[in-house]
Amino acid sequence: MASAHLEYIAAGGNRHPCAADWSEELLAYGSGHNIAIWRPENNNHKGVETLLAGHTEIVNAVKLFRDPTSKKRVLISGSADKTVCVWxxxxxASFELVKRLTEHTASINVIGLLPEAGVFATGAADATLKIWKLRVSENADVEADLIQNINLTPRYFPLAIALTKLQSGQLVIAVGGTTANIQIYLQDKDKDTSSLAAKLTGHEAWVRALDFTRESSKPDSDFLLASASQDKYIRLWRFHAGTELPEVAAAASDPAMTVFGRSLSNKAHWIGEGDSKHSITFEALLIGHEDWIYTARWFTKNVEDATPQLLSSSADNSLAMWERDADGFWTCATRLGEISAQKGSTTATGSTGGFWIGLWSPSGQTVVSLGRTGSWRMWSYDNKEDRWLRELGISGHVRSVKDVAWSNDGTQLMSTSSDQTTRLFSQWKQETAHTWHEMARPQIHGYDLNCLSAIGTTQFISGADEKLLRVFNKPKAIAQLLAKLGDTAEDAEDADLPDAANIPVLGLSNKAINALTAEEEAAAEPSEEVTITKSTLDLAHPPFEDHLARHTLFPELEKLYGHGYEISCVAASHDGSLVATACRASSLDHAVIRLYETKEWREIRPALTAHSLTVTCLSFSPDDKYLLSVGRDRQWALFARTEGTNYELAASNPKGHSRMILSCSWAPSSSSHIFATAGRDKNVKIWQVASGDNVNAECNLTIPTTAPATSVAFYTGSLAASNTIILAAGTEEGNIAISAISTNDWTLKEQYQMTKQMLPSSAINALRWRPSVNGEEKQAQLAVASEDLSVRIFAFEILPGA
Incomplete structure (x- = not known):
């Protein structure tokens, strides 16, 4: 019986300040329409454990907590699909969707939570705030009742919500958003509903974050509210019980305390009556960030009289930790992130764009932040050195993944995406575990990338929404890093490779550069272009995000011209001597296949013609005797090699499928010339080439799929049973079926359907089986590129039909 498990998931985080939360050992974050679950402090660096699929649009808000009554862990998520999901x-780390709330009429932007009161609040772009009562029973039954719907006036969109409970038991809700004011709602006496009690003014731009904490562990201590804004400042507000004002902070009473000529107002606001009467006063203004502030989170140590610390993340690429010093002044105690003036060679490298999320670990010993490139950076506090040290985070694409390709030796996997990056993944072999990581970002582009193919062991070619293709060389620094971390020997070919690459200040072409020694760097003239020292990538671990964004580019070797529209597909021959490409087309003139030889990168003319619309997939047979093409015109075409590098049309089937054909693949060479095609007509067809004077192909088997088939891939390794070929087929809905087909009587021996929890939630764009590494193959591995932002690697202990 076939069995498989999910070995690796790479999925980037959504750029929304509310889209992540950390509770106990789990961190949950929005990744496209999914929610990723990750254990940041796991020592074996496994990365994302699972992706939860329940939403149909991008996830904007996530809250993770343990319910105090049932002791169950609960996840609440809000999405642009207007729904709130309770898991x-x-x-x-395996969550089940148990409740879907559909009361909002626009995108959910923020969720506020008070677990001990069993209350949560949701804010959406319909300019409403909804307050919910949550009850979770011990047998995991969930009830979520809408207590109140608040229409925010004057009309604004909520972007931040914070909840707390006063000593009297009354609920306080602070709301901020696309206005400069903060509204404070107080629960009415003996009722579940709340009314507007105060409006805090002072910020000069949208309020992006709000968070409550107690000033100390004493039960009667004051509350502090932190508010962070796009005006680059954080304001602290004190909630003090009683009819008397608190002792005015030294900073506020100092008449000299003005900011840019503007004095700080300290007007007291009063809320509540009787024993719930509180004053709200302005406590402090935290100045230090140079750009919008997205998040502000409190952390309080479980120590008597420990003062809380505040973590803020900003578009200025930094995290700041704020503490109150001995004199009572709030200062920035620690700053993490990119402090240097040099923000990367171009904005394309993604090292600018800011930190969108900053989170404390529950212990306060670790912090993480999410950047523009969808990657998590992590720092841990080292008690011996008394400083924060960089840790290994995780990364992934932030737009749909269009294609994946294994290197010919099977050691590396490359993926390409609409987020305009090509990424390289490889295994880090430690004594205790072998884990997958992003090891390089070979291409950071200005166009969405559509396809790629490996050429030999040191080159790859990619096509994007531009009229040309680009060929890249692996730099020596990356070859050495991969050999060191993957515990493999360096190739003799690697000695001739360039050291590294950068992008010129005004350009899109990665330029080869020489790495400098420390002495050469000290003597070098200052310049705007990025330089790299020999020690930069001499690492004992996979590269951090700063390295990936700047120092792991591949130098560009060649540009291939000829096509008139955006590139749609590319394939390299197995001997590495030829590359076949096609572009988007709506006429015969452009629906041609161009061949280039890889020695001098010249086009082999004439171009191959057979199709009338876009060619969607190209594939060379294992012996390079045939080139197969399929297209949107519903036909497949077979080109046979005549002499040298020339191909000519040998056979075609204008009615191969009844709808457009989206993918094709050749079976391994041991089973003569057999290929598969996948179509929008919900069929996968297996064809056998009958060679002779008149080349033709007959359809031997049709395998129906549940949705339009978008990708097929034949397994080419040695673990399949004799007289059996293994075919993976992916659909538009994200399903993957592995079929074992008997070549004796062309019947389906066994079909293995992967479980829903393992599968992507959107269309499968590419399937690629891993070639055997050094001739050894203990298990079959399948790489999957999906529309849901993820790159996945599945491992099969037993293949179907075995």
Whole structure:
């Protein structure tokens, strides 16, 4: 019986300040329409454990907590699909969707939470705030009742919500958003509903973050509210019980305390009556960030009289930790992130764009932040050195992944995406575990990337929404890093490779550069272009995000011209001597296949003609005797090699499928010339080439799929049973079926359907089986590129039909 498990998931985080939360050992974050679950402090660096699929649009808000009554772990998520989902943990890090709330009429932007009161609040772009009562029973039954709907006036969109409970038990809700004011709602006496009690003014731009904490562990201590804004400042507000004002902070009473000529107002606001009467006063203004502030989160140590610390993240590429010093002044105690003036060679490298999220670990010993490139950076506090040290985070694409390709030796996987990057993944082999990581970002482009193919062991070619293709060389620094971390020997070919690459200040072409020694760097003239020292990538671990964004580009070797529209597909021959490409087309003139030889990168003319619309997939047969093409015109075409590098049309089937054909693949060479095609007509067809004077192909088997088939891939390794070929087929809905086909009587021996929890939630764009590494193959591995932003690697202990 076939069995498989998910070995690796790479998925970037959504750029929304509310889209992540950390509770106990789990961090949950929005990744496209999904929610990724990750254990940041796991020592074996496994990365994302699972992706939860329940939303149909981008996830904007996530809250993770343990329900105090049932002791169950609960996840609440809000999305642009106007729904709020409640998930319950079934077993270790596996969550089940148990409730979907559809009361909002626009995108959910923020969720506020008070677990001990069983209350949460949701804010959406319909300019409403909804307050919910949540009840979770011990057998995981969930009830979520809408207590109140608040229409925010004057009309604004909520972007931040914070909740707390006063000593009297009354609920306080602070709301901020696309206005400069903060509204404070107080629960009415003996009722579940709340009314507007105060409006805090002072910020000069939208309020992006709000968070409550107690000033100390004493039960009667004051509350502090932190508010962070796009005006680059954080304001602290004190909630003090009683009819008397608190002792005015020294900073506020100092008449000299003005900011840019503007004095700080300290007007007291009063809320509540009787024993719930509180004053709200302005406590402090935190100045230090140079750009919009997205998040502000409190952390309080479980120590008597420990003062809380505040973590803020900003578009200025930094995290700041704020503490109150001995004199009572709030200062920035620690600053993490990119402090240097040099923000990367171009904005394309993604090292600018700011930190969108900053989170404390529950212990306060670790912090993480999410940047523009969808990657998580992590720092841990080292008690011996008394400083924060960089840790290994995780990364992934932030737009749909269009294609994946294994290197010919099977050691590296490359993926290309609409987020305009090509990424290289490889294994880090440690004594205790072998884990997958992003090891390089070979291409950071100005166009969405559509396809790629490996050429030999040191080159790859990619096509984007531009009229040319680009060929890249692996730099020596990356070859050495991969050999060191992957525990493999360096190739003799690697000695001739360039050291590294950068992008010129005004350009899109990665330029080869020489790495400098420390002495050469000290003597070098200052310049705007990025330089790299020999020690930069001499690492004992996979590269951090700063390295990936700047120092792991591949130098561009060649540009291939000839096409008139955006490139749609590319394939390299197995001997590495030829590259076949096609572009988007709506006429015969442009629906041609161009061949280029890889020695001098010249086009082999004439171009191959057979199709009338876009060619969607190209594939060379294992012996390079045939080139197969399929297209939107519903036909497949077979080109046979005549002499040298020339190909000519040998056979075609204008009615191969009844709808457009989206993918094709050749079976391994041991089973003569057999290929598969996948179509929008919900069929996968297996064809056998009958060679002779008149080349033709007959359809031997049709395998129906549940949705339009978008990708097929034949397994080419040695683990399949004799007289059996293994075919993976992916659909538009994200399903993957692995079929074992008997070549004796062309019947389906076994079909293995992967479980829903393992599968992508959107269309499969590419399937690629891993070639055997050094001739050894213990298990079959399948790489998957999906529309849901993820790159996945599945491992099969037993293949179907075995």
């Amino acid at each position: 319950i943990e079934q077993n270790d």
